[in-house]
Amino acid sequence: MNYVKMRLTKLAQSKFLAALRVLCCVGISALGIIMFVSSVSMAAEPYVYNQDAGRVNYMLQCQGCHKANGEGDGVGVPSMSEHGLAMLSIEQGRRFFISVPGSSLSPLSDQGLADALNYIAIELLHSAKRDQTFQQFDTSEVARHRGYKMKDVAGEREHIVKQIEQQTSAH
Ligand code: HEC
Numbered sequence: 001m002n003y004v005k006m007r008l009t010k011l012a013q014s015k016f017l018a019a020l021r022v023l024c025c026v027g028i029s030a031l032g033i034i035m036f037v038s039s040v041s042m043a044a045e046p047y048v049y050n051q052d053a054g055r056v057n058y059m060l061q062c063q064g065c066h067k068a069n070g071e072g073d074g075v076g077v078p079s080m081s082e083h084g085l086a087m088l089s090i091e092q093g094r095r096f097f098i099s100v101p102g103s104s105l106s107p108l109s110d111q112g113l114a115d116a117l118n119y120i121a122i123e124l125l126h127s128a129k130r131d132q133t134f135q136q137f138d139t140s141e142v143a144r145h146r147g148y149k150m151k152d153v154a155g156e157r158e159h160i161v162k163q164i165e166q167q168t169s170a171h
Helices: 002-042 051-061 091-099 110-126 139-146 153-170
Strands: none
Touching (some): 051 110, 091 110, 091 139, 091 153
């Protein structure tokens, strides 16, 4: 009788251990999957220009002053096509686009501002001057320059325009 009881408890024990092992395996794999998924979702997604978001952001946050075609009012708001894509070919010009008050202080996220700026560059400027190449903005470039406080916006623009003119006359 005792022997049978012992066998039974042994059996129960081994079954219990087997179940425990299975549970452990399942638990560890589940943990692994959770950690993998969260590490993937935490990694920064590469920026991809969203044309629809760019158009909507431009319409809602910029167009009031810059007009639908980016030509501004010809008085206080400059025409973006005047120096257009040439500005985007120099570092200071790119920083200028990101850090002018209308851009940097807009309620848009960095990604939303990148979309609005790319909308300007691609749809308003490049579509009119297809021979000029330029590099798109991305979220990290916007984040890097957005906090730059310009002391003299007009002076900075003048400086950039001079650089562009020097570049074009040197060619
Ligand atoms: C309240 C009016 C206003 C709004 C809204 C506005 N801007 Fe502007 N923007 C200006 C003015 C004025 C200038 C000229 C520089 C200055 O004085 O800030 C300018 C200059 C610029 C320039 C430089 C263009 C050049 O050729 O010198 C860019 C780029 C620009 N804005 C982008 C934007 C973007 C992007 C938005 C929307 C997220 C926006 N602005 C919203 C008024 C505005």
